[in-house]
Amino acid sequence: MKRIAIFLVCCLALSVHALSQDMRVIDFRLLENDLTANLYGTQRIDQNGETAALIKMVTPERGFTFDGGSLGIVDTEAHNGELWVYVPRRAQRITIHHSDYGVLRNYIYPIPIEGGRTYEMLIDIGTGRYITVTSEVAAAEIYVDGQQEGLSPVRKYLNYGRHTIRAVKDRHEGGATVTITTSAGREQQVVTVPMRDMSDHYGDVTVTVDNRADIFFNGKNVGTGQWRTQLREGSYTIETRKTDCDPQQTSFTVTAQRQNNVIANAPVPHTGWLHIYTRPRNIQVTMNGTKLPDLTESMTLPVGTYQLQFSRKGYVTENHEYTVLRNVTTRDTVTLHRVTYVKPLAFYFGGALTVRSLTGVTGIVGAVYQRHDLQASYTFGLAESDAVYWGGDLNTGTKYTMNSIGVRYGYQFPLMRQLAITPQVGYSYHYLTASAAQSGNTIYGDGAAAQALSVGAKLVLVPMQHLYLFVAPEYMVTLSQDATFKNITDSSNFSADGFAVHAGVLVNF
8 A cells, every 4th residue: 555655656746747847938029109007006015115917827727826936926816818917026046846747847938027027928727829810902800710809910829639710801701720839849839820812702781670770790789779890691680779668689591693682680679658637637748749539548658858838727737747668657747737827926117098087098017926916007187178268357267188197006816717806096197288279378286286186996807818908987087186286176177186087908818
């Protein structure tokens, strides 16, 4: 048993030694134009506060560990097809360990290591070798054993055995087979893939899809709504996508040297439900500009935002916005209010004919707040009084018109939807404008004034929104008058008091 154990230990030692001999570095070089080691985000600082150098180790395997000796290793990261090893500047050697492929001890860098510079190291693990794949047509897409590797030239580590290589660019294609053997040595091999024009195997393809959906081919977005291209004869699958929709796939077959038109399946919109109850029920509903028949049932709608307008004759139109969510019922109750013809809150202005002892025309401006009505007016006298002859001299006759400035307060009582009455109290300031009855006569009493208190009511009829027809009778009582005003009214056919009626039109907002 002791001899067997010794034999097994010797075999294990020999196998480890063999593995350590198989792994080696076949190339080490400075990447002059690679700034990775000195860029923000990929830069590393060593223990001395200096920018570390970066060695990009190209290897088909993972699971390596590294020993930088007395200077140590700053950091390691795994990237696609590479191991990034950060080392201090002036580093001279490195030891590479792997549990399956052994140990590469004290590899001495063939060139000086400078801080902030990027280097490349190719590690051969002993299971194959590196090859460089080029193509007769530059920058062709290279596939090795069916896996996309990038644009030629491509460097790839291949295990021992048979491998297929394919190159594609535009309408040019080609293929090659390479066999990696132990007898061929471990140096890099260059494989050039022959290519030829395959135009006679291609057909024109036009793919269209509704709703301006995005079209994806081989995982790439190739168009929106439509995609025109040329494909080699064969079967293909595309996918259409759109926000808030389930993607759909469409398979089609391309026939060479023909126009192939493909109608793709449109993405299926995510849907939700909109349920609206209205008062009254029989109203007109418009959604995004389209009239709806009724709202008696829930509507199934694609996810999104909708503008709805609710209207009915005699009611105030309302606009609402709703957002429909996926698999969610959005509910609402919309109550339309009857059109308010007699408004409890309004600003108005207009004009009236004022019939009194001396008729005039009146301009009115006012406001209603919570049915409290306050208005101001100015009456411009039109009618002239009879001529007044002072001192009995028939050559000194004077005629008068009466102008008035008024303020009235009232409270509005709606009688019907289009009819209201507003009892009012008011104050008026009257002043006279005199004119000679005959040319050259002396004018007497121009500007004479009086004040009056009024009580009345304003009856409003509203034939349509924003328009009032009104009549406002009132009785005025004189509060005060100057001596000239009294002398004139005592001698003429008018006074500052008595009945007056205002009738006219108001516009309200």
